[in-house]
Amino acid sequence: MSGFEESLVWVKDKEGKDFLCTLNSECNETLNDNRGIPHKLEELSMCERVSCRDVDEVLGVEWW
Numbered sequence: 001m002s003g004f005e006e007s008l009v010w011v012k013d014k015e016g017k018d019f020l021c022t023l024n025s026e027c028n029e030t031l032n033d034n035r036g037i038p039h040k041l042e043e044l045s046m047c048e049r050v051s052c053r054d055v056d057e058v059l060g061v062e063w064w
Contacts, residue, residue: 010055013041020058022051 007023019041027047038044041052 009037009039011039011041011044011052018055019052020055021048021053023048024051 009021009023011019011021013019021041021044023038023044024047027045041049044052
């Protein structure tokens, strides 16, 4: 992916809770490999998981 080093991704944990996380090319090869965009929290590296925030905290619960 050219032009930027970070992307946001919306993932779910095992219980189905939503998280917004940053994919950082310096943190992991996630943006450079062939597996595609992660959809589960478990698919992120530990370095990427540190950036994750509960969607309810980011957007608030009113938007649901």
